[in-house]
Amino acid sequence: MDTKIYDSIPELLEGLSDHGSIHLECNQEVAEDIFQYIRSHWGAADTAFLTFQDKGYERQTVMEYIGFFHRLFGETRAVEDILEDFDLGDVRKAKMRSLRPGEYTKIQLARVSMQNAKLYFLAEPLTNLNEGAMGKILRWIEERREAGAQFVTINSSLRYALMMPGTAFYAEDGKFCEVEKDGEESEALEEELEILKIPAKSGNSTLLFEPREIDYVESMNKCSYLSVRGTLYQTQLPMYELEEVLKKAGFFRCHRSYLVNIQKAERFEKWTKNSYVLILNNKEHSQIPLSKGRIEEMKETFHW
Known part of the structure; x- marks a missing residue:
């Protein structure tokens, strides 16, 4: 649809x-x-x-x-x-x-x-x-x-x-x-990139973040943002490339618009019959949307 x-x-x-x-x-x-x-x-x-x-x-x-x-x-x-x-x-x-x-x-x-x-x-x-x-x-x-x-x-x-x-x-x-719903056709993946650090902009500078520094990635208005220590940094890499690179570092596509560092996840909760969130153990205790259809995949992937 x-x-x-x-x-x-x-x-x-x-x-x-x-x-x-x-x-x-x-x-x-x-x-x-x-x-x-x-x-x-x-x-x-x-x-x-x-x-x-x-x-x-x-x-x-x-x-x-x-x-x-x-x-x-x-x-x-x-x-x-x-x-x-x-x-x-x-x-x-x-x-x-x-x-x-x-x-x-x-x-x-x-x-x-x-x-x-x-x-x-x-x-x-x-x-x-x-x-x-x-x-x-x-x-x-x-x-x-x-x-x-x-x-x-x-x-x-x-x-x-x-x-x-x-x-x-x-x-x-x-x-x-x-916002596109989960389950719809995703973007075609391009060739896999071998990236050890993720680049992001801060003013006139380009910062390089290690995956362990990133709490989650958010897609907003066709741009991708890295959440690092409570601050969002824009990256030029599209979401599908970030997913391919970061899944090797323990990241999971918990929602079409979010990649989360599972190492930072404290728990997940059901708030309403169709509303689930991942609670992170960062300073902000960030609440990240978790699609109902991806819960079983997450459990199987990380043996929860």
């Missing part, structure tokens, strides 16, 4: 009926245009928004803030249950102004969860979250989708877009391109 490419925001959002939910990697300018389009074309009673500009009432505690919207929306779940569902129990008495970015994101997601909307627009819903909170948010998104809701999420990293239930897209040159 061919991947979709949409030429405009209206075309992309018309595709919601086909995709159920759309998770887009794009910049803030594109995100703002999508937000304004949804706000002007969808009924206010049927939509819920989490935007980059959302600010809470800084003098309120988390409990007071959630309690206010609990009454406003006529929510039937207990406030304590909502705090637990969004991993907020430890900060329930904290002032809003004292919260860290990830905690603030969880509070705003708890707020929109009480609106029982048909369409949710969420900007960066997984950014700054630890793995436990991320799993809870993904399960909530899946539960709402199963109840008939649709999601449009905005993400600065394609990795987050790929983790969420629905279809991942990236914005490029004014178009919206669907």
